[in-house]
Amino acid sequence: MSEPPRRVPHGEEPDIDAARRRLAHAQTELLSALVAGGPTPDGFDPGRLLVQRRALVAKRADVVSKVAPEPADILAGDFRDLFFDYARTRPMTDSYRRDATDFVRHLLDAGRPRDAERRELLTAWWEERTTPRPAPGRTPVRLGRLVSALRTSRAAR
Amino acid sequence: MGHLGTGIGWRPEIADDIARLPDVDWVEVVAENLCPGRLPDPLERLLARGTTVVPHGVSLGLGGAERPDPAGLVALAELAEELDAPLVSEHIAFVRAGGPLTASPRLEAGHLLPVPRTRDALDVLCANVRIAQQVLPVPLALENIAAYLTWPGEELTEGRFLAELVERTGVRLLVDVANLHTNHVNRGEDPAAFLDEVPAWAIAYVHVAGGFEKDGLWHDSHAHPVTRPVLDVLAELCSRVTPPGVLLERDDDFPEAGGLAAELTAIRGVLHEAHRV
DSSP states (O other), X not given: OOOXXXXXXXXXXXXXXXXXXXXXXXXXXXXXXXXXXXXXXXXSOHHHHHHHHHHHHHHHHHHHHXXXXXXXXXXXGGHHHHHHHHHTTOOBOSOHHHHHHHHHHHHHHTTOSSSHHHHHHHHHHHHHHHSOOSSTTSOOHHHHHXXXXXXXXXXXX | OOOOEEEEEOOGGGHHHHXXXXXXXXXXXXXXXXXXXXXXXXXXXXXXXXXXXXXXXSSXXXXXXXXXXXXXXXHHHHHHHHHTOSOEEXXXXXXXXXXXXXXXXXXXXXXXXXXXXXXXXXXXXXXXXXXXXXXXXXXXXXXXXXXXXXOTXXXXXXXXXXXXXXXXXXXEEEEEHHHHXXXXXXXXXXXXXXXXXXXXXXXXXXXXXOOEEETTEEEOOSSSOOOHHHHHHHHHHHTTOOOSEEEEEOOSSOOOHHHHXXXXXXXXXXXXXXXXX
């Protein structure tokens, strides 16, 4: 593997680029195992990797449900399992908002959840979120009403 | 930099409680959650009252293989100026990987991951810290993180790793005693040995947070009460040096204001007890 020579910035030790490359490979191997379904790197405890992997995906699910609460509301008790399933091999590469719309698209493409009412709500949410609109950041009235209606009906069960 | 006192992590959910709590000397804010030029009103009111506000970054990933992102550094620098902060803090961690150095897609961890305690990682960290120090208008303090994982082939203890980092860069330390407890439970590392190895004078402030133990692992949740073992590590630290500041972190499942006040009182109790001996 050869790379073009690079000028060493002022003040950095000359062999730091080699150290950066070695470290980059080690960290990428570990992070791939944690967030992209990559193989377990040599020398790590597989049990601990599993704990760390779960902690990362739980945090990701938590943040996604905060920046985009509607899918979590619509999916209710199924949100976590469905999100964990989605996230297992799909690393986050962009924002949490983008993660939320990608997650919902993935679900809809897979025909999940099974019940049509929730799929319809998710479709409406995904369309609102991925279509440019004049007032960003607000949940549109119609969808907001649908979600609160769903919440109420679930609470009444 | 000087004295900070006893403080609490400012979060929007507990902004009203913090405003009413007696004797909160200072607060820390998560830098990435604030927009420069548009600070939340309750935070503006604290600043107007003269409360010190310290920005705490979580996304620079100074322990990562790449040079720190200039835009992220500039944002942190601008926030420090806007808050008139005496220092800023970040973590000894990596938060992303992939990208040009490996010719692979960029991966975001979304959280702090431990760096291997090797010579390579220390060299890279020192280089990254020097870059950050050139951009930041105030001193930088770096925090030891909580970990589940241990890298194979480590060459230094955590204390030695941090001591050399301080020696080579002059960076200050933010010692998180809950993270020391976490690594004691999860990696069998001795908090006292860590405290013996790091230069006490370099400690800018201390974090205290709650968590819980399950199946032999400590989870540094910041959503549970502060436990005795964590306060014991604080006492251990205070027996060596009087830290310029101590800060309670709570991120979720917030107790009533009285609960937060009680935890701050418990922290002050440990500090006073150490002074008496």
